[in-house]
Amino acid sequence: MPDRRGGRRSAILGAALALLALPPAARAETLLRARLNADILSTNPGVRRDENTDMVLQHVVEGLVAYREDTSVGPLLAERWETSPDGRTYTFHLRPGVSFHNGAPLTSAEVVWSLRRYLDPKTHWRCGRELSGGGYARVVGVEAVDTQTVRVVLDKPFAGFLATLARVDCGGTAILHPSSVGPDGAWRAPVGTGPFRIAGWKHNQYLDLVRFAGYRALPGPRDGHTGGKAARVDRLRFLVIPDPVAAEAALLRGDLDVLDNVTPIDARQLRKRRDLRLDVRAGFDVFAILFETRDPLLRDPRLRQAIALTLDVPGLTRAVTAGMGRPNRSVVPVSSPFHDAAQAQVPPPNLAEARRLAQAAGYRGQPITLITNHRYPAMFDGAVLVQAMAMQAGITIRLETLDWAAELDRYNTGRYQAMSFTYSARMDPSLGYDALTGDKAADPRKVWDDPQARALLARSRATADPAERQAAFDQLHALFLRDVPAIVVFNPPRIAAVAANVTGYQGWAAGPQRLWGVGLR
Amino acid sequence: MRRLSLSGWIGVALIGLLLATVLVSLAWTPFNPLAIDLDHTFAPPSARHWLGSDEFGRDVLSRAMAGARISVGIALATVAAAVSAGVVLGTAAGFLRGPVDRVLMTFNDALLAFPGMLLALGVIAVFGAGAGSMVGALAVAYLPSVVRVVRGAVLSIREREYIEASRVMGNSEAWSMWRHVAPNASPQIAVLAASLFGWVLLSESALSFLGVGVPAPAPSWGNMLASARPYLDTAAWLAIAPGACIVATLLGANLLSDALRDRFDPRGAP
């Protein structure tokens, strides 16, 4: 979009965002403005939450462990930990010198209180089920060993325990000061240990965080959600701007400093601007065409292979993501450390072979309905291109555009032939495969109901040894390409646009915007 | 019969052009409107692509032609459905009067009080996007207005003296309805149908613009416009062509309905 002149319009947008109603900030105060596409649901981490809530609260509260940049789990409030030989007992040693926003030091008492609160069903913690009877393992005990040591006991070994604690949608299992809740247990406000604390929340307009002077960052460089989390600005403001176009306009006028989640289409325009910098990462989301393998027509893997063979995967990726996405045929995202050479191969289209396979499968031009939606342009455009590419090999695909909720309903009930879909980011390839793989009869969401795949998936989960896991993923990938229960096409890019005077912004493939370590010139 | 005015001729010409385009598009379009060409995206209008190409390299002219087919088909089917149902219900209300009328009209008023666009949106959400549910949704959205007009026409014609004359002759109400009310209401209904064609076309494109219209990849003018929106400043031709098609068609429909109004009035234009 062309340059815009003048401060008048900036003033206008300032008013638009209701800034004029605020008390003027002190002259020396630095203010960084970022966008929320919807207001956060609550300040209660891991309980009443959505992605926005998770993202904002990552700046306010911290857990014992968290994800590192490479999606492995690293220490945060826990300095280190030991696992018992039977894999059931975890002993966490707290990092000394950490204090809560209210000045109280972090001790094992708060950790025990926090974990027990989460495990209480009345709390409705998002990940309560995972760590109770219904999940992988049950927490049978949480106790303080001394003021700096906490012990957690599981009923059976669970390799994913730490990863679960680190999960962003679990609120990072944040350690809170008990004054976060009232005497009746009702939620008040988070008293955490993060670099920022909440200073003001005007519903549907903005949310203000201010620097927590007493913050003690985990030493070291910025690393995922773990290290180098120091605040570099005095005040961090999240403006609620639902409309993406309005948000983009705000950025162009200088009323926003950071705009995360830019669509590739918009990024095409923003790329030309000299007062902006784009931060593009190959994300952990997975775009795929899902098949219902019990469908009378699509149950034959040769037809599914045929469709896969019609796809010009790089071309499709380029068109849908404006050249910013990474073609990828593997369930393992390109940014994952497990994405090795075996995963990286992208077979070229082969229309003749596709025709032959379809023919062999007894396909005679019957229409295949591909469900898509208008909410997410990438899913829609991807479906349109898949339709057009399959047409070239004589395979008739009919698009059915539903709204997102209706498509999700079909996804959850398995009522479709084919579906254009994007899996949200899953840090661990096991979780990625887990989203796809399983017993269709028990869980209709699963697209890949194959005993061999399930065995391999179990193997990848049971061990913590990277080499062993890598082998399992490579085998899974080979099997996946042969069976084609779904066609993974690309990992959508994670694009942020930041103003030129913003320093230290670093996007992260695995997560939304992180505004610690970000300053203003 | 009166001769058509200049504007009437323009209306006939525009609608004629539209129908001709529809017929041609059944047999031939410059390119396959669905065929992508990822190496030639965003081509400005040229000798190869007269109206340019879109974000996937599809030919805009071919898509506009195919869009005419879809838009016109949906509009015609909707008008037929809304008018035939509306005539039955409106006549029943105006003819039977009394409780039937009251119940029908209360229900009708409720539908009228419903924003038509949102009603259509709801119906489409229930039945899924598709030509069929689009026709159903728009027919339901416009039905209340048709019922209103037809009922109004029936009630007003009922009060004319020639209906009383028919009564004096001993004719039954049904005969009066059939022989006097229906022919005298039919011009109004024809004019209504012509305007309705325009409105439906407009609503169809608006719904497609909102993203709940004709299912992709089939082009309709509305969804062409919707997908052109992000490229407004770099590829304006993508928005101009389908918009111009809608304007020309609506103009044609409106002028035609004006001409019909003049022509059907046996007393001639005022």
Place this chain on the structure above:
Amino acid sequence: MSGLLRIEGLRLEAEAAGRPALLDDFSLALDPGEFVALVGESGSGKTLAARTILGLLPPGVRRTAGQVLFEGRDVTNLAPGPLRALRGGAIGMVFQEPMASLNPAMTIGAQLDEGLRLHTALPAAARRAAAIEMLARVRITDPARRLASYPHEFSGGMRQRIMLASVMLLKPRLLIADEPTTALDTLAQREALDVMAELAAAANTAVILITHNLGLVARYARRAVVLEKGRTVEAGETAQVLAAPKDPYTRRLVASLPRRGPARGVPSAPALLTVRDLRVAYRRRDQPGLFPALDGVSLTVAAGELVAVVGGSGSGKTTLGRAVLGLVKEAGGEVRFEGLDPLALTGADRRAFRRATQLVFQDPYASLDPRMRVGEIVAEPLRNCPELSAAEKARRVEAVLADVGLEALGGRFPHQMSGGQRQRVAIARAVVTRPRFVVADEPVSALDATIQAQVLTLFQTLQAQYGFACLFITHDLGVVAQIADRVIVMRDGRIVEEGARDAVLDHPQDPYTRELLAATPSLAVPSQRTEP
């Protein structure tokens, strides 16, 4: 010559080419205080001639020759400003349709005030006083209070007098009255014109009365100008023009006035229709309770007899006509046609009753289905005659069309015919089933004089030919005189007088009948006019 108005050689043409001139070589001279009538039927150009004086020609009409001098000034070339000063101030105009000549959205006070404020410098209080005084002079009771009323709260006659008041308030030197009373009943017409003549005389205002009613000309105008199709065919002293018309058209016009024929010796026949104590009440919006339209009416009509029902607007005569045909469901009392109650009939009896009775409406345009051809319209009642074959029906239709003088016009639509022809179609439709009883509701009052005479004659002929009995509803005693055997006079829903035609017309018993008779214009020129 100190003439007030001189029109010389005026020619008006339609803008569309190829049409004959609407008005050709029209000249007229008028002295102050003089009363002239402009006589002619629709399309004669009389209204256009008058409107030229005020520069109020409708769009599409152009003056192509002649001039109009008002007090020596040519008004056809005036600039808008001076022309507006002339309008209303020096020249006033009263229009035909009292329902449409007052703005329904303004109080009459505001409308009276508009002209005064524009043309005089009077203060508001004085204007109000003048308006009240003028309303009183046009016989509006309680004028001060009624200034705040809206036009729809007055009757047609009152509205026309209010129009007069608003025009005469400014004491114009010339008053143009364009068919001011055509839509009024006889009594209201008399009252309005009397008031007009009185006010004009008092203010020494010259009057141009445009009318097609020769009776009015005879009563009010000193001079008359007769127009036919844009040409002046005769002009002169009223008495002379009417008593000894020279032009054939004037002669025809004079001859078309209804005149009393010899009383028919109607043989005493059995009663076809008997009505006893008929009552009909309506709920009216502006009044609480029920408004009685018919209040205990009893009458009989014998076979073959023509009974005229006379009365002013609102006398209930139209309701009576509808009620005896069983078209008013809310009727109380007793109606018997050949001994049967029309409202109680069903099935074949009902169809037989419908065949035996017919109705002719006042407005032939509204009563004919515009989308049917004349032949279909006339054939439609024969649906109830199953004993006739299709060929017989066709023959019957043809014969009836011939009877009404419309041979060969069966293929036309109503809008392709003149008003007189349309009324003939309506009459043909009424008689095609050979009914024994016809209700004719003011069938000629919407027609021009010469056409009216023709249609009346036709109606008489057909009645003689087919022998149906008839209830003939009219407000025109002249028409009654021409055709009725018996007369019923109605007022406010009751019968005030009833009797044989000559008895009622010559020896009226009821004061209302006498008033009606006095108000009915005749060609007898009043003596005070002949000797000014």
Place this chain on the structure above:
Amino acid sequence: MSARPGVVGYVAKRVAGALPTLLIVAVLVFGLIRMIPGDPAQVMLGDAGDPQAVAALRTEMGLDRPLPLQFAAWLGHALRGDLGVSIATGEPVLPLILQRFQVTASIVVSAIALATLIAVVGGLLAAWRHRRGLDQAVVGVATLAMAVPSFWLGLMLLLVFGVKLQWLPVVGYVPLTEHLGAGLAYLVLPVATLVIVESGVLIRMMRTSALDVLRLEYVTHARAKGLSEARVLLRHVLPNAFAPTLTLVGLALGHLLGGAAVIETVFTLPGLGRLVVDSILARDYPVVQGCLLFAALAYVLVNLAVDLCYPLLDPRVTVEG
């Protein structure tokens, strides 16, 4: 004009008479939205929500109770003015609607008012100059305006005035109450779009009825009184010719107040129409139900207001009739 004694009673009667209409609307809304597949629990949990989690959330939201019970509870609260809280955001629905309604209303009301003004002036002038150049020009422009889809016109205006000329902001919204000048700048394009789109039909209606009135004798009478053409048009033609246009104005206003979803989408305005569309997509039942009920009520009230205006234009019409 002073209020007539029957007006209050009439309004009460009309509002009461609209209750069945509103009830039918409520039932329709409730039934329709529940027929749409998918529910808010699924939307909130996305692809990560397993069936048990969805079911648990549904229970928490009260969506697993029988529909008639849910409807009765909702209706009971609605009658007391409580439209519930948004499932997605937990905000109370009524304040949310009112906040969004301010946006829609400020645009729609100013656009319709302007369009009416244009229609009155244009229609009167065209009728006054019947079949002359001015008339033909006005009719031509009005017919063209009727043929332009609002969303396309909006896009084209954005392209010209926002993107190319950069005179006006492209997206966003400032409430007028917060900053008058800035607020106006954001209103210009959406209002202009609506004015153009809505004025076409109004101009033509005004012209037609003005032509009818101009043929009547009292207009000739007014001229014969010597009144100026301006006064004839304004005092005698306008009041008597305005009623049919007013009816159309009422219909347009009634429908647009319920949400101008399309125009709000084009100009990214946080209005009521967008709220409904977004809520339908998110299956935010309380918001959808509240909005549509509100829209129907707005429609009924606007039309009632129009009915109450008729007696001001034409004293022959009484409100009791």
